[in-house]
Amino acid sequence: MSNEGQAADTRPNRRRAIELVQAGMARRRAAERRFRFYSKAAILLGLSFVLLLFVSIVGNGYSAFMQTHVRLDVHLDASRIDPQGTRDPRDLSYANYGALVNASLRELFPRVTGRSEQRTLYQLVSTGADFQLRKMVLDDPELIGSTVSVWVPADDDVDMLIKGHIDRDAPEADRRIKDNQLVWIDQLVQDGRLERRFNATFFIGSDSRDPELAGIWGAVVGSFLTLLITLALSFPVGVAAAIYLEEFAPRNRWTDLIEVNINNLAAVPSIVFGLLGLAVFLNFFNFPRSAPLVGGLVLTLMTLPTIIIASRAALKSVPPSIREAALGIGASPMQTITNHVLPLAIPGMLTGTIIGMAQALGETAPLLMIGMVAFIVDIPASVFDPATVLPVQIFLWADSPERAFVERTSAAIMVLLAFLIAMNALAVILRKRFERRW
Amino acid sequence: MIKPLNVFGDSQVKDAIEVKGTATIPRDVRETVGEARVENPRMSCNNVNVFYGDKQAIRNINLDVGCNEILAMIGPSGCGKTTLLRCLNRMNDTIPGCRVTGEIIMDGHDINAPDIDVVPLRARVSMVFQKPNPFPKSVWENVAFGPRIHGLAASKTDLEEIVVTSLQKAGLWEEVKDRLAEPGTGLSGGQQQRLCIARTIAVEPEVILMDEPCSALDPISTAKIEELMDQLRQQYSICIVTHNMQQAARVSQRTAYFHLGDLIEIGDTRDIFVNPRHQLTEDYITGRFG
Numbered sequence: 001m002s003n004e005g006q007a008a009d010t011r012p013n014r015r016r017a018i019e020l021v022q023a024g025m026a027r028r029r030a031a032e033r034r035f036r037f038y039s040k041a042a043i044l045l046g047l048s049f050v051l052l053l054f055v056s057i058v059g060n061g062y063s064a065f066m067q068t069h070v071r072l073d074v075h076l077d078a079s080r081i082d083p084q085g086t087r088d089p090r091d092l093s094y095a096n097y098g099a100l101v102n103a104s105l106r107e108l109f110p111r112v113t114g115r116s117e118q119r120t121l122y123q124l125v126s127t128g129a130d131f132q133l134r135k136m137v138l139d140d141p142e143l144i145g146s147t148v149s150v151w152v153p154a155d156d157d158v159d160m161l162i163k164g165h166i167d168r169d170a171p172e173a174d175r176r177i178k179d180n181q182l183v184w185i186d187q188l189v190q191d192g193r194l195e196r197r198f199n200a201t202f203f204i205g206s207d208s209r210d211p212e213l214a215g216i217w218g219a220v221v222g223s224f225l226t227l228l229i230t231l232a233l234s235f236p237v238g239v240a241a242a243i244y245l246e247e248f249a250p251r252n253r254w255t256d257l258i259e260v261n262i263n264n265l266a267a268v269p270s271i272v273f274g275l276l277g278l279a280v281f282l283n284f285f286n287f288p289r290s291a292p293l294v295g296g297l298v299l300t301l302m303t304l305p306t307i308i309i310a311s312r313a314a315l316k317s318v319p320p321s322i323r324e325a326a327l328g329i330g331a332s333p334m335q336t337i338t339n340h341v342l343p344l345a346i347p348g349m350l351t352g353t354i355i356g357m358a359q360a361l362g363e364t365a366p367l368l369m370i371g372m373v374a375f376i377v378d379i380p381a382s383v384f385d386p387a388t389v390l391p392v393q394i395f396l397w398a399d400s401p402e403r404a405f406v407e408r409t410s411a412a413i414m415v416l417l418a419f420l421i422a423m424n425a426l427a428v429i430l431r432k433r434f435e436r437r438w
Numbered sequence: 439m440i441k442p443l444n445v446f447g448d449s450q451v452k453d454a455i456e457v458k459g460t461a462t463i464p465r466d467v468r469e470t471v472g473e474a475r476v477e478n479p480r481m482s483c484n485n486v487n488v489f490y491g492d493k494q495a496i497r498n499i500n501l502d503v504g505c506n507e508i509l510a511m512i513g514p515s516g517c518g519k520t521t522l523l524r525c526l527n528r529m530n531d532t533i534p535g536c537r538v539t540g541e542i543i544m545d546g547h548d549i550n551a552p553d554i555d556v557v558p559l560r561a562r563v564s565m566v567f568q569k570p571n572p573f574p575k576s577v578w579e580n581v582a583f584g585p586r587i588h589g590l591a592a593s594k595t596d597l598e599e600i601v602v603t604s605l606q607k608a609g610l611w612e613e614v615k616d617r618l619a620e621p622g623t624g625l626s627g628g629q630q631q632r633l634c635i636a637r638t639i640a641v642e643p644e645v646i647l648m649d650e651p652c653s654a655l656d657p658i659s660t661a662k663i664e665e666l667m668d669q670l671r672q673q674y675s676i677c678i679v680t681h682n683m684q685q686a687a688r689v690s691q692r693t694a695y696f697h698l699g700d701l702i703e704i705g706d707t708r709d710i711f712v713n714p715r716h717q718l719t720e721d722y723i724t725g726r727f728g
Contacts, residue, residue: 251534321571325634328529329584329641330561339583340573 057417061410067199067212068159069151070125070188074104074133078145087141097133101125101152108193109184120181124188126153128201128213151197156211156404158185162196165403176403202411206379207393211404214397216412218379222292222372222387223361223419229296229383230303230360235353237300238307242349245308246315247337266305273302274369282370290371290386298366303356310352314345347434354427358420364391390416460713461720468497471716472705476504476692480645480675481526481549481563486540488521488530495521496699499540503645508667508676510690510707512683514722517696519679523647526677527563528556561588564643568650570630572622572637577614580622580633581605584641600640608636609666628659635666639674646670648678652685664689683723687711695719 015023078085081095102122106112112121129152136150137143153159157176160166162185172179188194205215241262249255277298281287287294318341326336367373372388373396380387388396390412397409463471475482479502486499496518503509503526511519521530528549530536541548549559561584572580581601584590591597601618605611610632614625622633631651638646648667652660667676667689680686686693687707694704695718703710703719714720 319571321567321569322573324529324532324565324567325571325573325637326583327532328527328560328565328567328647329638329643330557330559330564331583331587332557335587339587344574 057410057413059410061407061412061414063163064202064407064411065199066196067201068154068162069195069197070154070158071149071151071193071195072101072104072125072129073107073147073149074100075147076100076133076137076144077103081137081144087144089138092137092141093134095134095137097130097137098127100133101129109187112184117180120178121184124155124158124181124184126155126210126212128153128210151195153201153212154194156402158194159212160403161185162194163407202408206377207375207388207396208377209375211400211402211408214405214408216390216393216415218376219388219390219393219412220415221379222295222376223389225292225380225383225387226295226299226367226389227357227361229293230299231353231357233296233300234303234307234356238304238353238356239311239349241304242308242311242315243337243342246312247333247341262305262308266309269365270302270363271365271369273298274366276301277366278369288384288386290374290376290388291384292380292387292389293383294370295367295372295387295389296383298370299360299363302363302366303360306356306359307349307353310355311345311349314348314352315341317348318344347431350434351427351431354423354430358423358427361389361419361423362391362416364389364395367392368395390419461715461717463716465717465721467716468700468702470500470701471703471719472709474501474694474701474704476502476507478505479503480505481542481544483522483525484541484543486522486525486538486542488518488525489537489539490533491535494699496696496701499701501694501701501704503675503677504692505675506671506673507692508671508678508690510686510693511677511679511696512681512686512693512722513696513702515681516698518699519694519696520649522696523649523677523679524565526645526647527560527565529560529565531556561641562643563645563647564638564641565647565649566631566634566638566651568653570627570634570654572625572630572633574621574623576619577605577622577625577633578618581636581640584637588641590641604636604640605633607639607666607670608632609662610636626659628655628662631655631659631663632666635663635670639670643674645675645677648676650679650681653681660685683711695722697722 077100080099081097082088082091084091102118105121105125106118109121112118129150132150132152136148154162157166158181161168161177161182166175166177168175168182177185185194201213202215204217205213206218208214245255245258249258277294281294281297282289287297322340322344323336326340327333331339367389371386373392374386374388375396376386376388378385394409394412394416397405397412481503483499483501487497488495499518499522501522511523513519524530525538525542526549528538530538538550540550542550544559544563547554549563573583575583578601581604582597585597585600591600602611605614610629613629614633622630625633631654635646635651652663655663664685667678670676671691678686678690690707692705693707693710695702695710695714695716697718703714703716710719711723714723720726
């Protein structure tokens with residue numbers, strides 16, 4: 001071998017190894033540069049998609065946080081609200097507040113007299129104005145008889161016009177705001193009676209057919225209750241299953257089978273869990289339809305494999321020397337686990353659980369199957385009440401024909417993303433906080 | 439085989455191991471040479487075999503662990519000495535596919551019998567491991583854990599006394615008395631290993647099993663632990679597995695030499711190191727195996 005090498009060196013036309021290395025260096029460096037370029041391009045592409053997502057959602061949705069309001073001077077006519085003068089809350093709540101709103105509108109535009117023209121005038125203000133007045137009167141019956149100046153939500157079409165989503169120059173037939181309404185709106189703007197104000201309804205209201213009255217609070221509460229059930233069931237069950245499989249179960253064909261099945265379960269399309277929930281929880285157990293209880297049960301089935309897998313990984317990463325140390329001085333397996341293994345594994349378990357919860361928060365398909373897609377106006381008070389959840393609310397709004405639901409859909413997505421980011425951040429913080437070195 | 443670390447310089451090694459080439463029994467003989475039994479043993483192994491799956495790790499081991507003695511187990515890697523050590527408190531139970539046959543008698547009972555619970559057994563026969571493995575908790579908690587789980591301390595002051603005396607016995611008290619609340623993992627390697635020993639003696643076992651306790655330590659820490667072992671011998675029986683033949687020669691009263699799953703030779707440490715009777719023993723202690 002060495003002889004051949006020496007012989008090769010002595011040949012005049014034979015280049016030395018270092019020269020060959022140098023000759024190849026340009027190619028190697030180029031290959032490396034190319035590879036780095038591709039990697040950077042891939043990251044850039046990924047980031048630009050994320051950016052595009054955020055820009056399009058925020059760009060579409062930020063305007064939903066403002067809502068056009070109209071200032072009306074409403075005369076709370078005692079003879080119309082409470083003709084008997086009893087001030088009985090029941091009478092007060094049945095009074096026709098819409099007529100009061102309409103009267104104040106007629107006062108603003110006295111020249112509008114025709115019935116059909118008046119009706120188009122009334123359409124400028126949301127029906128939410130009635131509810132707002134009723135609430136005012138019920139809260140403070142003293143107001144009856146006086147004239148109050150209130151900001152009431154404008155109709156969603158007016159809102160869209162003010163936000164520039166309706167083209168004034170289009171032919172009248174193609175517009176939802178007619179020519180005479182345009183004149184009135186301009187008049188209101190001139191008088192300072194039309195203004196964009198913070199849309200509190202979006203955060204405290206629940207679903208509505210009228211976009212200007214629709215809010216996400218009902219869905220947020222529904223999501224919260226559903227996740228509560230999911231967490232309460234899947235965390236203890238998942239952790240217990242992981243501990244048994246990792247620490248106690250003998251290695252045999254059965255545990256292999258269980259392991260394979262858990263891994264498969266994690267890959268089952270979520271709608272299948274919805275079908276299962278429909279068949280088992282609704283049809284067999286007769287649980288209430290659309291309830292967070294059932295939603296939570298279904299999402300538990302879906303989250304369980306994620307938590308088990310994450311928890312097992314966390315348990316596996318605890319060094320065996322810790323277990324041996326405890327066992328070696330006579331700790332029982334249970335003492336070993338609760339005193340030494342679990343404290344070390346819990347950050348990993350929590351991280352897995354939060355990621356599973358975040359998945360569950362964003363899940364739509366299985367909930368459609370168990371009726372959480374229903375139009376529900378009431379904010380759920382318990383896990384047995386009909387409810388909807390954030391992603392399903394987004395789905396419902398995305399399906400609605402009104403133009404104003406477009407921005408509300410995006411705004412609801414922003415709220416959902418905010419929750420997801422908060423949960424993932426919590427997972428990162430927990431991991432950093434409780435991570436121990438050994 | 440990696441040659442054992444020569445920590446005390448060549449001259450001392452020569453003093454410690456001066457083999458005169460006394461072996462008479464040829465290499466292919468596998469029957470145990472020497473006296474495996476002692477009077478009044480603490481534990482005795484009768485025909486112990488251990489299998490990992492289909493592979494037999496140790497064959498027909500007969501051996502006694504005496505009271506107040508240090509028994510050193512030496513031999514090349516993979517010879518089964520750690521396996522036998524782990525049999526003595528059934529730590530092998532934690533290894534899947536491991537099967538033990540034969541009897542290991544302690545106080546007239548076979549510790550492998552089905553009615554024996556490993557928890558009290560391991561409280562009597564406790565183990566110190568090769569790599570220092572303190573719990574990632576405070577020094578105090580490390581030592582207090584054993585007495586607490588076994589209910590050895592009736593009160594808080596009792597527990598305190600146990601912790602302090604254990605740390606004192608382990609020769610660690612002076613070094614850690616001001617840092618009892620600090621994590622045990624923050625100590626130096628030698629201190630960690632002495633903490634592990636303190637943790638073990640806190641449960642007042644009868645036998646302490648040590649699996650190469652000094653292999654991860656520097657010579658000064660090693661010397662401290664060896665000194666400690668000699669003191670502990672007054673009260674406990676100690677079995678130590680070591681790759682360091684000087685260590686075996688220094689600390690033990692009896693030595694057992696293992697080779698590929700067989701107990702080749704056992705006897706007084708001095709005899710084994712000065713007058714080995716089996717050729718394999720002589721080969722090993724003179725460094726003829728790699």
